[in-house]
Every structure is written in C-alpha cells, then in structure tokens.
Amino acid sequence: MSGSILVEKVVRVQVSMKLEMKDSPGQLVAALKPISDVGGNIIAVIHHRDPDSSHHMLNVQIVLALPEGRLDKLVALLKEQGVHIQRIGKERLLYKRTVVLIGHLMHTDLSDTVDQIDSTGFAEVCEISMSMPAINERSTSRVTIKATNRADMDAALAILRRVAQQKSLLLIEPLGEIV
Amino acid sequence: MKAALIGLGSVGRGVAEMIAKKDPGITITGIADSKSGCICDEGIDIAAALEYKKRTGMCGEPAISAMDVIKKGDYDVLIEVTPTNALTGEPAIGYIRAALAKKKHIVTSNKGPIALAYRELTTFAQKKGVALRYEATVGGAIPIMHTLENGLSGNKIIAIYGVLNGTCNYILTRMAAEGLTYEQALMEAREMGYAEADPTYDVKGIDAAIKLVILSNTIWDSGAKLADVDLTGIDLLTPDALRLAEEGDCTIRLIAEAIPGKKILRVSPRLIEKNHPLVVEGTLNALTIETDMAKDITLTGRGAGSIETASAIIGDILYIRDHYGKRA
Numbered sequence: 001m002s003g004s005i006l007v008e009k010v011v012r013v014q015v016s017m018k019l020e021m022k023d024s025p026g027q028l029v030a031a032l033k034p035i036s037d038v039g040g041n042i043i044a045v046i047h048h049r050d051p052d053s054s055h056h057m058l059n060v061q062i063v064l065a066l067p068e069g070r071l072d073k074l075v076a077l078l079k080e081q082g083v084h085i086q087r088i089g090k091e092r093l094l095y096k097r098t099v100v101l102i103g104h105l106m107h108t109d110l111s112d113t114v115d116q117i118d119s120t121g122f123a124e125v126c127e128i129s130m131s132m133p134a135i136n137e138r139s140t141s142r143v144t145i146k147a148t149n150r151a152d153m154d155a156a157l158a159i160l161r162r163v164a165q166q167k168s169l170l171l172i173e174p175l176g177e178i179v
Numbered sequence: 180m181k182a183a184l185i186g187l188g189s190v191g192r193g194v195a196e197m198i199a200k201k202d203p204g205i206t207i208t209g210i211a212d213s214k215s216g217c218i219c220d221e222g223i224d225i226a227a228a229l230e231y232k233k234r235t236g237m238c239g240e241p242a243i244s245a246m247d248v249i250k251k252g253d254y255d256v257l258i259e260v261t262p263t264n265a266l267t268g269e270p271a272i273g274y275i276r277a278a279l280a281k282k283k284h285i286v287t288s289n290k291g292p293i294a295l296a297y298r299e300l301t302t303f304a305q306k307k308g309v310a311l312r313y314e315a316t317v318g319g320a321i322p323i324m325h326t327l328e329n330g331l332s333g334n335k336i337i338a339i340y341g342v343l344n345g346t347c348n349y350i351l352t353r354m355a356a357e358g359l360t361y362e363q364a365l366m367e368a369r370e371m372g373y374a375e376a377d378p379t380y381d382v383k384g385i386d387a388a389i390k391l392v393i394l395s396n397t398i399w400d401s402g403a404k405l406a407d408v409d410l411t412g413i414d415l416l417t418p419d420a421l422r423l424a425e426e427g428d429c430t431i432r433l434i435a436e437a438i439p440g441k442k443i444l445r446v447s448p449r450l451i452e453k454n455h456p457l458v459v460e461g462t463l464n465a466l467t468i469e470t471d472m473a474k475d476i477t478l479t480g481r482g483a484g485s486i487e488t489a490s491a492i493i494g495d496i497l498y499i500r501d502h503y504g505k506r507a
Binding site: 098099100102129131133138139140141142170172173174175176 | 340411415416417419420422423424426427429431432434436447448449450451452455457
C-alpha cells in the first residue's frame with residue numbers, strides 16, 4: 001500500500017484530460033504541442049477512435065504533468081488548436097477507480113488482498129477507508145486503486161474480482177468511469 | 180377492437196378500469212381469472228364485472244376457464260396479465276400459444292413467457308401474422324420497447340444499463356438517506372407495499388435479471404436465458420457501504436447491464452455517481468440505452484403500479500390497432 005505516505009513537495013501537478021479533435025494526419029501532434037509549450041510532459045495517451053469512421057473525430061485521453069498554475073494557459077492553447085476538451089481531471093494520481101468490499105476483510109487477510117494488486121507492478125491500492133462495526137461482523141471498506149491506464153485498471157479489477165470470489169467478499173464495482 | 184382479458188389481479192383491474200374510464204375503442208368480450216370466466220361477444224360491462232369480482236372473488240362462472248375464453252371467445256387481442264412464473268412461464272405460455280394458434284394478437288405484462296420462450300413465441304406470432312407485444316414486462320409505464328422499436332429503430336444498440344427493480348431501488352434509497360440497515364429498509368418496503376412477504380425474487384436480483392434477459396432478446400435476439408446472467412443481489416449490503424459511497428459523492432444502485440461486445444450480461448450492486456442519470460429515487464425505474472447515432476438515451480419513470488402498467492398495456496393494444504388495423 002503506497003497511500004500512507006504522501007509527500008507534498010510536488011510543484012508539478014498531474015492532470016488527465018479527455019480531448020476530441022479532427023482525425024486528420026498531424027492533428028494529434030499539433031494538438032499536443034501546447035503541452036510542451038507550457039512546460040508540461042505527457043505521461044500517457046489513450047486513443048479512442050470512433051468505430052464509425054465517417055465522424056472523422058478522434059477521442060484521446062491524456063495524462064500529463066505540468067508546473068502548477070499553467071493549466072489555464074494550456075486550456076486556452078488547446079482551444080486555439082481547435083481541440084475540444086471534454087473533461088479535465090485535476091487529480092494528482094493517474095487512472096483511479098474506487099470499489100467497495102464487504103465481508104470478513106481482516107479474517108481473510110486484507111494485506112494479502114492489497115498485495116495481490118500492488119504486486120502487479122502496474123496497479124496499486126492507494127487508499128482504504130474501513131469500517132468494522134463489531135467483532136465477527138462483516139466489515140466494509142472503500143478501496144481506491146490507481147493504475148497507469150485503462151487496460152491496466154481492467155486487469156487490476158479482474159484480479160480483485162477473482163480474489164473477492166476466493167475470499168467470499170462482496171465486491172461492488174463502479175459503473176462507468178468514476179475517477 | 181375486441182379484447183379478452185386473462186388475469187384480474189392488480190394489473191388486470193387497472194387495465195379494465197382504464198379501458199372503461201377512457202373508452203379508447205377497446206371492447207372487452209371475455210374475462211377470466213384463476214377461478215372463473217365470462218364471455219360476452221357484445222362486450223362485458225366492466226364496472227359490473229369488477230364489482231362482482233370484488234364481492235364474490237370471481238369474475239364469472241366457475242365452469243368457464245381462461246382457456247375457454249381464449250379458445251371460444253370472439254376477440255382480436257389477448258391481454259395476458261396473469262402473475263409471472265419465472266420457472267415455467269405457465270400457465271401463461273399455454274394461453275399465449277393457444278391464442279396465437281387462433282391468429283390473435285397478444286399483449287402481455289407477464290415476464291415468464293417472454294423470458295423463457297421468446298424465440299418460440301415470436302416466431303409463432305410471425306408465422307401467424309399477428310403481434311406479440313410486451314411493453315409492460317420491463318420498466319412498467321416507461322415506453323422502452325416503443326422507444327427501441329420506433330424512435331431508435333435506425334440505431335445500433337451498443338449497450339443497456341438500467342435500474343429495473345423498484346423494490347431494490349427503494350431499499351437502497353432508504354439505506355442511503357437514513358442510514359438504515361438492509362433489514363430495516365426491507366421491513367419499511369414491506370410496510371409500504373413495495374416488497375413481497377418473500378422478497379427473494381426482488382432482492383437477489385432475479386426480477387431485474389429476467390427483465391434484462393427480455394431486453395437482451397428483444398434488442399439482439401441473443402437467446403439469453405436467466406442462467407446466463409451474472410447475478411449479485413443487494414441483500415448483503417451494509418449501511419457502511421452506502422456511507423462510504425456517499426463520502427465519494429457516489430451511491431449504490433442495483434444495475435442491470437448488457438454489453439454484447441464485451442460479453443457482459445450482469446445484475447449487480449454498483450457504485451455510481453450521485454448525479455448520474457440512472458440514480459433515481461424510491462421505486463422509480465430507469466434505463467440508459469447506448470446507441471451509435473443517438474448516443475445515450477435515458478428513460479425514467481414508474482416501474483410498477485396498477486394504472487402505470489395499464490398505460491403500457493393500452494399503448495400496446497392501440498399500437499396493434501393502428502398497425503394491424505385492417506384485420507383487427
């Protein structure tokens with residue numbers, strides 16, 4: 001578990017953005033240029049090409065790091081490029097999903113449950129809130145997982161699903177992309 | 180248009196009352212419940228029949244059965260509103276087969292036959308050149324089938340997500356709002372008349388799963404059965420789960436989802452953002468239809484109730500009148 005220590009020395013913030021732009025040659029590169037213009041760097045780019053090619057639109061999710069206070073400038077520059085910003089997430093972590101686990105979490109070795117995610121190398125449990133009403137009663141926890149991209153997140157959730165089944169825990173997954 | 184009404188419980192009564200009250204051009208020529216029946220080709224006095232049912236518990240002669248009304252009566256459309264039997268679909272499947280064999284249109288609110296014998300019954304209806312309509316089986320008054328069939332007819336349906344069980348939604352709403360335990364919220368739902376004495380069918384997600392099967396077959400002709408649904412109910416949820424969800428501006432709802440492209444057919448409690456269109460309160464139902472052209476369409480409304488269900492049934496009957504008018 002990595003969330004127990006949070007060192008706030010960061011002057012660079014991580015931001016995720018969902019962008020929509022024309023799907024024409026060079027457009028993506030041109031659209032992403034403002035990021036370096038404001039001193040940022042791209043951490044991940046995830047394409048969602050519309051299967052209906054007649055749209056000629058490209059949906060891209062990007063994760064980037066940039067110096068604090070430069071976001072407004074970046075947004076303005078992207079708009080100038082004709083990029084439509086569908087969503088901005090200012091969270092410092094990358095791709096996050098929150099689930100709820102219900103059951104005998106301690107008796108079934110919570111640290112092992114967490115470890116199964118952490119040991120993947122591509123996903124980590126970054127936050128756990130837990131409530132234990134009484135000894136021998138089922139406890140409930142909210143678990144937040146972070147991963148580098150959507151595919152890794154899906155893989156991490158698949159692991160958690162398997163572990164929950166083995167340990168008879170009720171896993172409540174998010175509907176859609178709750179960040 | 181002449182109709183035979185099989186089943187005179189809450190739904191059947193609602194249909195009869197609304198036909199009598201609104202006079203939409205439907206004449207009821209046969210009525211049957213589980214104990215009795217009556218046939219009158221000139222049209223039954225609905226008010227008198229309902230009054231008789233109230234007084235005696237019967238709607239006609241014990242010697243006249245539902246099958247008699249179906250086989251001997253003079254009608255254009257069979258309104259089949261007997262209670263759902265999720266295991267066998269009977270006796271409703273038998274009623275529907277018998278009416279189809281006589282080239283009668285079918286309008287039903289009964290989930291059993293549609294979930295268990297979709298292909299057989301739709302094929303049979305097609306062969307006979309009649310309609311088999313079942314708007315009332317999913318989402319009560321919400322015009323889901325009409326929307327899919329008409330408004331969205333040129334679209335490819337990519338996925339559906341829905342809150343299809345009002346009892347579960349009521350329990351979850353109350354757990355979130357008042358911090359009630361599952362047991363307390365269930366007890367309250369019973370007192371309000373929203374939950375059965377045996378709530379298994381609702382709280383284990385079976386009812387929602389049956390509706391999901393109906394939608395999956397209707398939209399994609401998937402051949403899906405109840406056993407294909409990955410099923411988790413709400414009965415093991417804790418008040419803490421709702422509270423922890425709340426802290427993240429989320430709540431928990433029982434969501435039925437079908438995404439054929441990902442081979443997902445699932446009913447399960449899910450974390451969902453509180454401002455999500457599917458987060459409806461109390462016994463309401465909601466369904467999001469994800470399509471290629473229209474993108475997302477979300478419908479919400481009353482998922483149950485005597486008059487609400489009658490709305491769906493009468494809508495189906497009038498659709499048949501307008502689209503099969505010459506023969507009906």
